[in-house]
Amino acid sequence: MKESIVIPIGPQHPCFKEPMRLDISVDGERVVDADIIISFNHRGVEKATEARTYIQNLYLMERVCGICSHSHATCYCQGVEEILGLEIPERARYIRSFIGELERIQSHLFWIGIAGHEIGWDTLLMYTWKDRERVNDMLEQISGNRIHYAMNTIGGVRRDIREEDRESLKRGLEFLEERAAYYVHVITEEETFLKRTRGIANLPTELAKQLCAVGPTLRGSNVKMDVRADDPYAAYEDLDFSVVTTDTCDVWGRGFVKASEILQSIRMCNQVLEELPGGDIRVKAPAKVPAGEAVSRYEAPRGELIHYIKSNGSNMPERIKIRAPTLANWLVMSEMLKGVYLADVAIVTDAIDPCLCCSARVTITDRSRGERRVTTLDALRRRRDGRTGVA
Amino acid sequence: MSLLQWARIKSPWICHFNTGGCNACDIELVAALTPRFDVERFGILLKGSPRHADILVVTGPVTLQTEARLRRVYDQMAEPRFVMVVGVCGCSGSVYHGCYSVKGGIDRVIPVDVYVGGCPPRPSEIIDGVVQILNKIARGDQAADSTAA
Known part of the structure; x- marks a missing residue:
């Protein structure tokens, strides 16, 4: 066998927004093997949680990841509430779902833009990021923040969706629906996108299941799995939506799933605004949590997020374990990289929407x-x- | 104002390095580069290589793994080089202060010219930070690294 050349990419590289390294072994233009090194971002968040109280941890949990901060905070709160045996008010459940879906919209728009950037089509980046600002405005209107919304607390949410905001939120959703439909059109019709994504980095359904892929990566390989539908939390039991899948099993499929999910998210947000029940937004939770353990699941924009929480009766957790969706997707990524052209490495890497800050080990x-x-x-x-x- | 100074003010290219942050500052930085905030009107372009950049934008606390890399990225830049820290983690370590694999703020590794606080700072605050560096160049101030040496 011919000896292959190893090309190191990263940790500081224009195609990654975060530090990670890929050691790509190439034979000519083809990738034969890929070694992924992800530990640059390791900060020791899990250990840090053990030295903070449950309420202080909320602040830290949001800062596990800046893009899916609501996901981590909600997942953590759900776990603690389960140990406490706390039933949160109906209205809080709906608001959690609403913010969660807005977060999904901004995260998916973010991805479409970055994917455009990775294939050298910066126009798409500029378009989606301009529209993404509208979602940030809506989040700011409700929570006061563009990025870390600090909406969650143990026992409910901290801020209400005010009656006077309802109209402008609806207008915002209308605008986003129009734009999302346009992006679905761009992804399905535009040659520039199709040429670079169709048939690239195939992940057959069986392999995706074997390697435990999650989220849009898995649904792009025609597996109908979504925590919101399979194990509903927050208000998803009462909301009407469909799980989008495709059978193309390539980079294009993952993009199509993400773009279509924006439309589903908007549908759910509209339902929340229509059916938002009255009442309190939070119940009082005790500072000390009785001994016990809980596993909490959440469908983050990138896939299934799992928090394991173990308490020992004090006001600080004994152990918190975070399994971020990107961590589950590294395995499939190293499989998908095998056989692609070197020029496609950027878009294939980006196809799982890697989020390093969640998954450093x-x-x-x-x-x-x-x-x-x-x-x-x-x-x-x-x-x-x-x-x-x-x- | 010398010709060189004038040229530097008109095209301050930036290079971005995340040393272990949570991504929030990074997306706000990209938001600053895209249409609504559009820092390109100041001639600011995001460059992939530190060798092409005048300003190094660093986000996040320095983790033990990125410390040597940050130093190397900084050393590759041509002088005069300016460093802008975005986000309170890069200023002091913030919420990750005391974590076993976090060294602390950026200024524990390389000299810093402008600190932009906030968690994360809004794009408008990031623009304010960049403008401060531009003013610094216009006044003919030395970059932080030459005074430190």
């Missing part, structure tokens, strides 16, 4: 032996216990 590099391995928490714990002499 610890990697240990042994310089003398040139080895690299990802460590597990248990191994770290064993080392710690070994050092301090705790059995």
Whole structure:
């Protein structure tokens, strides 16, 4: 076999907004193997949660990721509420869904723009980001913030959707619906997009299931799986929407799913505005959480997000484990990169909508032996216990 | 004003490096580059290579993994080079202060010219930060790194 050349991409590279490194092995123009190194962003958020109270953790949870901050905060709150056995008011459930869907719209518009950028079509980037500002305006109108909305608290939400905002929110949704329909048209008709995305980075349905892909990546491979439909949380049980899938199993399919999901999200937002029940937006939650554990699931814009929370009866959690959607998608990404042209690496990488800040993990590099391995928490714990002499 | 100074004010190219932030500042930075805020009217362009850039825009706290890389990216820039920190994490470490793999603010690794606070700062605040650097160039001030040396 011919020896392949390794091309390192990153950690600082124009095609990544965040630090990550890809070691691409190429044979001519074709990628034969890809090694993904994602630990640059590792900050130690899970450990930091153990030194903060449940309320303080809300602030930290939002800052796990700037694009899906509402997802992390909601997922965390749901878990804590489950341990507390707290039933949150109907109105709070609807508002959580509303903000969640607005967040999905902005995240998907964000992706369409970045995808355009990755294939050298900056016009699309400028178009979508201009429309995205409208979503940010709406979020700001409700929460007072463009990015970290700080809407959630344990036991409900912190801010209400005011009656006087309803009209302008509706107008905003109308505008977005028109634009989203246009983007679905662009993605399905525009040659520039089709030429660079059709039939690239195939992920057959079986492989997607085997490697546990999540979110639009999985639905783009024709698997109908969405936490909002399968295991409804917040108000999704009462909302009417359909799970979008395609059977093309390529980069185009993932883009089409995202664009179509914007339309579904707008549909849900309109329903929330129509059917928003009255009443309180929060119930009082105790500061101390009884011993117990909970697993909370949430359909973030990038896929299924899981938070595991373990409490010990104090006002601080004993352990919080975050499984971000991007982490589940790395495996399929390294599979999808095999066989594509080097020029397509950027768009294929972007197709899973990677979010590094959520998914950074610890990697240990042994310089003398040139080895690299990802460590597990248990191994770290064993080392710690070994050092301090705790059995 | 010298010709060089004039040219620098008209085309301050920026290079962006996320040293471990949560992405919020990065999307606000991209929002500043796109139509509503449009910093291109000041001649600002986002460049991929630090060698082409006059201003390094850094977001996020410095993690242990990115520390050496940040230093290397900075060293590759041609002088005069300016550093703008976007977001309170880059200023002080903020919510990640004390995390085991976070070193702290950007100024623990490289000299910084302008700090833009906020979590995340609005695009208009980012533009204000850029304009401060432009004023600095117009006044003929030294970049932070030459005074530090």
